[in-house]
Amino acid sequence: xxxxxxxxxxxxxxxxxxxxxxxxxxxxxxxxxxxxxxxxxxxxxxxxxxxxxxxxxxxxxxxxxxxxxxxxxxxxxxxxxxxxxxxxxxxxxxxxxxxxxxxxxxxxxxxxxxxxxxxxxxxxxxxxxxxxxxxxxxxxxxxxxxxxxxxxxxxxxxxxxxxxxxxxxxxxxxxxxxxxxxxxxxxxxxxxxxxxxxxxxxxxxxxxxxxxxxxxxxxxxxxxxx
Amino acid sequence: xxxxxxxxxxxxxxxxxxxxxxxxxxxxxxxxxxxxx
Amino acid sequence: xxxxxxxxxxxxxxxxxxxxxxxxxxxxxxxxxxxxxxxxxxxxxxxxxxxxxxxxxxxxxxxxxxxxxxxxxxxxxxxxxxxxxxxxxxxxxxxxxxxxxxxxxxxxxxxxxxxxxxxxxxxxxxxxxxxxxxxxxxxxxxxxxxxxxxxxxxxxxxxxxxxxxxxxxxxxxxxxxxxxxxxxxxxxxxxxxxxxxxxxxxxxxxxxxxxxxxxxxxxx
Numbered sequence: 001x002x003x004x005x006x007x008x009x010x011x012x013x014x015x016x017x018x019x020x021x022x023x024x025x026x027x028x029x030x031x032x033x034x035x036x037x038x039x040x041x042x043x044x045x046x047x048x049x050x051x052x053x054x055x056x057x058x059x060x061x062x063x064x065x066x067x068x069x070x071x072x073x074x075x076x077x078x079x080x081x082x083x084x085x086x087x088x089x090x091x092x093x094x095x096x097x098x099x100x101x102x103x104x105x106x107x108x109x110x111x112x113x114x115x116x117x118x119x120x121x122x123x124x125x126x127x128x129x130x131x132x133x134x135x136x137x138x139x140x141x142x143x144x145x146x147x148x149x150x151x152x153x154x155x156x157x158x159x160x161x162x163x164x165x166x167x168x169x170x171x172x173x174x175x176x177x178x179x180x181x182x183x184x185x186x187x188x189x190x191x192x193x194x195x196x197x198x199x200x201x202x203x204x205x206x207x208x209x210x211x212x213x214x215x216x217x218x219x220x221x222x223x224x225x226x
Numbered sequence: 227x228x229x230x231x232x233x234x235x236x237x238x239x240x241x242x243x244x245x246x247x248x249x250x251x252x253x254x255x256x257x258x259x260x261x262x263x
Numbered sequence: 264x265x266x267x268x269x270x271x272x273x274x275x276x277x278x279x280x281x282x283x284x285x286x287x288x289x290x291x292x293x294x295x296x297x298x299x300x301x302x303x304x305x306x307x308x309x310x311x312x313x314x315x316x317x318x319x320x321x322x323x324x325x326x327x328x329x330x331x332x333x334x335x336x337x338x339x340x341x342x343x344x345x346x347x348x349x350x351x352x353x354x355x356x357x358x359x360x361x362x363x364x365x366x367x368x369x370x371x372x373x374x375x376x377x378x379x380x381x382x383x384x385x386x387x388x389x390x391x392x393x394x395x396x397x398x399x400x401x402x403x404x405x406x407x408x409x410x411x412x413x414x415x416x417x418x419x420x421x422x423x424x425x426x427x428x429x430x431x432x433x434x435x436x437x438x439x440x441x442x443x444x445x446x447x448x449x450x451x452x453x454x455x456x457x458x459x460x461x462x463x464x465x466x467x468x469x470x471x472x473x474x475x476x477x478x479x480x481x482x483x
Contacts, residue, residue, distance in 0.1 A: 204416065
């Protein structure tokens, strides 16, 4: 168990270090998110949405920005291994699930960093305020995890295919559609302060995350070793 | 009433056409499978 | 599918078509005769879902046995599923236009069929992007399974939450009407017929694809 964690941690640290050297994924995510945010804020701004529509529309826009930023950068961790030809070495030196855990952690951290920058900016630029901060944070974290676990699987699938960038989005989006709906509703509930709405959404997101985790544990080795 | 009849007949014709087409494909596939044996 | 069975299917569907227009009554609460489209629309959606199920089962079996025949089954079922999903979306949209005046409303059923369409499209995009046959089979099988586990969430959980927040969304009233017994009979008969058509097309396509691959191997 500890050995597993240590090895996964090693994969994670390696990815983190490589990422810091070039900062490609972080830049892609960050730039995309900020550009989209600027566009949304400039065209719509904090005042142009009617008061009753605000919870829902602001929640929807937030998650759409996050999702599309995720599409811009979350496949990097696998694609980079193939491009730099380090994949075979990784396959030899680590168990598949160790690789999976390490890269999942990497994607999750990447998403968290993105959200840590994006959400406060969004709140400032769009006048987005939540009644229940704790609920909102839970939704963000749970959503981030489920998003990461799903995209990690898809990234592994497309890593050795052609037209990878577009394929990543095409494959991820259908799988993420239910998650998107749950997260938007949970965020809206957080804005309105509805504890029931938040818990409904959290239950759905967590169970989706759980299912995806189990499926990933079973199927990732198949994909990785192919 | 006539419109209904018309739509029904069109549907029937479409079905007959589809059936005939697939039937022909089926026969051709059978022939190909015989050849391969 | 034996010859007799095929002709039975032909007559069956011909009778269903007649019955859809003349045996079953037009449902009240619908515009004129437009409710009759239900006898064709519902079965196409049903077949699209059935095909998805077949595709997923074949995918699981492929991953266990690595038998190329299962990959054929998965991709053929997928292609048929895509076709029927498109048919279902189009017939549903026409119906929505007649009944409620707009082609699309994102009610839960419409959302589900769109989701299915996206999954199928993604499945074939993935297959097109991988050259090596074994890897293509494996990756698309994995994706099919991933898609399969997300379906319950979309189909069951979303509508529950969806309704509570969008009460003014136009309700697809099919589920609420207590069906006239004749309508029910025709609908069931149509379901059986469409399933028969699907299974015929499915087995036929599997054989065609099998021949195609065999011949490719011979050439190589």
